Amino acid sequence: MTQRLLITAGEPAGIGPDICLQLATKIWTDELVVIADANMLATRAKHLGLDIDIVIWNPTISPSVTMPRQLNVWHVPLRADCKSGQLNPSNSAYVLDTLNLACDTCLQGRASAMITAPVHKGIINDAGIRFSGHTEYLQNRCGSDQVVMLLATPQLRVALATTHLPLREVAQAITPDRLRRVLEILHQQLAQCFKIKHPHILICGLNPHAGEGGHLGHEEAEIIIPILNQLRSQGMQLTGPLPADTLFTSQYILHADVVLAMYHDQGLPVLKFNGFGSAVNVTLGLPIIRTSVDHGTALDLAGSGKAEASSLIQAVIMAQNLG
Numbered sequence: 001m002t003q004r005l006l007i008t009a010g011e012p013a014g015i016g017p018d019i020c021l022q023l024a025t026k027i028w029t030d031e032l033v034v035i036a037d038a039n040m041l042a043t044r045a046k047h048l049g050l051d052i053d054i055v056i057w058n059p060t061i062s063p064s065v066t067m068p069r070q071l072n073v074w075h076v077p078l079r080a081d082c083k084s085g086q087l088n089p090s091n092s093a094y095v096l097d098t099l100n101l102a103c104d105t106c107l108q109g110r111a112s113a114m115i116t117a118p119v120h121k122g123i124i125n126d127a128g129i130r131f132s133g134h135t136e137y138l139q140n141r142c143g144s145d146q147v148v149m150l151l152a153t154p155q156l157r158v159a160l161a162t163t164h165l166p167l168r169e170v171a172q173a174i175t176p177d178r179l180r181r182v183l184e185i186l187h188q189q190l191a192q193c194f195k196i197k198h199p200h201i202l203i204c205g206l207n208p209h210a211g212e213g214g215h216l217g218h219e220e221a222e223i224i225i226p227i228l229n230q231l232r233s234q235g236m237q238l239t240g241p242l243p244a245d246t247l248f249t250s251q252y253i254l255h256a257d258v259v260l261a262m263y264h265d266q267g268l269p270v271l272k273f274n275g276f277g278s279a280v281n282v283t284l285g286l287p288i289i290r291t292s293v294d295h296g297t298a299l300d301l302a303g304s305g306k307a308e309a310s311s312l313i314q315a316v317i318m319a320q321n322l323g
Helices: 016-025 040-047 087-106 121-126 133-143 166-172 175-193 210-215 219-232 264-275 310-322
Strands: 004-008 031-036 053-056 070-075 113-116 148-152 157-160 198-203 235-244 258-261 280-284 291-292
Touching: 004 087, 004 310, 016 031, 016 040, 016 070, 016 157, 016 175, 031 040, 040 070, 053 198, 087 113, 087 121, 113 235, 113 280, 113 310, 133 157, 133 210, 133 291, 157 264, 175 198, 175 219, 175 258, 175 280, 210 235, 210 280, 219 235, 258 264, 264 280, 280 310, 291 310
Parallel strands: 004 031, 004 113, 031 070, 053 070, 113 291, 157 258, 198 235, 198 258
Antiparallel strands: 148 157, 148 280, 280 291
């Protein structure tokens, strides 16, 4: 059965519109609908020299296969003029309009998944709107008590116990309840969505050398190890906590399905070195399917014709497979 996949074009001054337009150069077996300002996309396509038929999409029709060189656009008007590479805080509300529309449509069961192009967190905050990232925003929009950020390449999966937090706040955020819930969601979703019957999860320690027996921190002994022992007794296959500087070596990685890092920059630099441009961001624990690119808005590339759509294409493919 044909699926309907919604793609939000992200920050209009960034490369989101560019890479969304590139989706029309491929043949898809499902219906793809980009949520964005149709006039902005038409202007960008003309600037990039792309011969694409932009079709104003009607949400009342049934899903149908997207035709080559055609881009279905669910028109949401910009709040202000937009130029490639030039951020305008007046368009921050527009960016959130597109996210809300995609999320709510999926919650209503009228679309199979949402895929997000990059947004600019700073300009949204400059507009006076508190925003720490897609993951947290969609968690709140969906009313989910806990979500898990997972990035995946063909060779490696990395999940995060905490997401977009200042480093000084990470240790306090690693609580027994959070760690238990994150591991439960990760285990359940790997089995349900990724069809891994008995997932093997590697867990990073929070501190250097995983605490060095308490000499470099107590979180491992007081929080992480007790929770891992509890969940092992329930049948989960968990290895750790291991020092993050050696966990990402072949002796461990080749025998595991996913790594759980304690914070954003503990795990993601390794994953992005492994497969930047082909990685996909997946939010686990939502009542909807949401995938995303592994990169930012790249303002310097917007409108240049140099932006690569590989991560967005992989995000669409993963959303198809998860749906």
